Structure formats: C-alpha cells, structure tokens
Amino acid sequence: MLTNACKYAIRAVIYLALNSDADKKLGAKQIASELDVPQAFLAKLLRKLSSDKLISSAKGPGGGFFLNKENLEKTVWDIITAIDDQQKLDDCFLGLVKCNSENPCPVHYIAAPFKEQLLNDFKKKTIAVMAEEMVENGTVITLNRFI
Amino acid sequence: MLTNACKYAIRAVIYLALNSDADKKLGAKQIASELDVPQAFLAKLLRKLSSDKLISSAKGPGGGFFLNKENLEKTVWDIITAIDDQQKLDDCFLGLVKCNSENPCPVHYIAAPFKEQLLNDFKKKTIAVMAEEMVENGTVITLNRFI
DNA sequence: AAAATAAAGGACTAAATTGTCCTTTACCGA
C-alpha cells in the first residue's frame, strides 16, 4: 500500500504538527528517535518534504524542522505524492490491471469502499485537522514506539 | 499489502478453479499467458503451491496443473501464507508498531473494519466458494489481462 | 526404447526499496 518511506514521512509530519512550531524546531535525530525510525533515512525524507515546501526547516544551532501555517494546510496526500513516486492506492488488491466495479475481483466489493474512504481522508483532511483529531481522541501517544 | 507473487498465485489458483480439473490440466505457460504474468516466475510459484498441496500437478505430455477436491477446499489465506513468508495484512496503515483500537492511528477507524472483513473473507471462503461467486457475478473475465 | 513434453529444482540476474555515511553549506552564539 504505502512504502515504509511514506509511512515514516507521514508520521514525522504529524509528529511535527503536534510538537513543533517556528519557536520550537525539532532535529531529524530527535524526530527519528521519537518515532523509532532510522535517522539518516528519515533525514533524507525530511529534506525532500522540505524542498517540496511541505515542512519548514532552519539550519544551524537551534535549527531543525517545524510546520508553519502553510505547511499545516497540506494534506497527507501531498506527502504521499511527494515521497512515493507512483503510489498504489488504487491498485486492485488481487492484481487485476484495473480496479473497477465493471470487472471486480473477488474482494473488490470489500476493498473499493475502503479505498474510497481512505483516499478521501488523505486528500481532504489537512495535517492540522488530522493532528487536531488525534488530540481530541487522545491518540497522540500512538506516533511513537511505545504501542 | 500483498506482494505481486502472492497476487499472481491467487489469480492462478482461481483461474485453475474455474478452468481446470483432473481431466483438463493447464500448463504454466498457458496460465501465465492468460493472466499476463511472467511465465518462469509463475512457474516457480506454482511449484511452491504444488509442494504445499494447494494445487495438483502432473508431469509429462498432457500434464499440467489442476485442482482436485481437497485443493478446492483450501482458502485464499492458505495461498497467502504459502507464498508471502510474513504477510502484512494486519500492519498499521501508517506504520505504527501495532494496529489496535487502544492506540489507533489517524486512519485506523477506516482501516480496521476493512482489514477485518478482508481477513475474514480470505480465511473463511474456500477457493471453490470464491470461484462460484465469481461465476454468479459474471466476474470471470476479470482474471485475465483484458480489463 | 526413443522422443517429446511438462513439472521440479535451483542458480543466477535485475530492479526497487531501504538504509548508511561522508562532505558541504548555512546559521548561530561566544
């Protein structure tokens, strides 16, 4: 579905949404350790997100990554398309060339509504909204390694 | 979600369910061409399925692969576990170490019911039932390359 | 028996994904 790279990136951005701002930047090292993800690999992903303006960064002492107002209005979909060259969210679950209701595979009727919902969420909800919902639901803890 | 290998294998078995029996065996080459899948790769998968007694085979002229009664009572889950060493169907969609409702990720409430349904289908429905449903729904065509 | 056929088996290659490491650049504070 999503690559590891993509999952790391999404988690990192949500983590930033919840824990950073222009006055509280976070280093790649710190984020990686909080998310229990390989440092250098995450650093590379953060660079990509930064160059795509999905997150903000500052060099030097006291520097790091954070989200500004524009960044908070991006969507998970923006992250997915930035990291995974070609994403496979609308692929058929059983590998048919095309997933559609005219020629559904045996699990299509289960998979299709799910994919639709998921895509809708990914495309419509901003990072800010996602983060907000997590706070409301008390699911903040889920982003780090302690189950 | 599922590897290509696994998808190929599932499609091949369903294809066999619909088109083969002890008196009408199908060669790897033929199946691969019908499913538009790499021959040698599929052949390897078929060997594995055969050695795991999920499909039947016969060597020599007139030989090939087919499903016997026992084979028809296997499930998609059997195929998945035979091909993908460790499957990732219950992984969290955003890469949390554990997917559960105590610590749901932002898409958990969408993903969880889907995964449950999918797993249930994969584990409960036999190949025979799957194939039957496809015939009833007229979805046979979907297994080959012509959308 | 010989030839043809098709699976069984396994060595090998290719590509994509995941991950590491080192150098450079920019920035801050002393």
Place this chain on the structure above:
DNA sequence: TCGGTAAAGGACAATTTAGTCCTTTATTTT
C-alpha cells in the same frame, strides 16, 4: 571571526522482491 551545530546533498551499500534461465526428473506417446 571562529567553533559548533544542524540541514542539504549525494554517493554508496544492503536487503527484499521480482524475474530469468538452464538442467534434471517423471510421464506419455509413438
């Protein structure tokens, strides 16, 4: 202005997944 800090960048390595190819073995037909 100098030293430390942290991102930017890119080369490189490792692993996993995907796919090919060739040889062997069993079976059938002539």
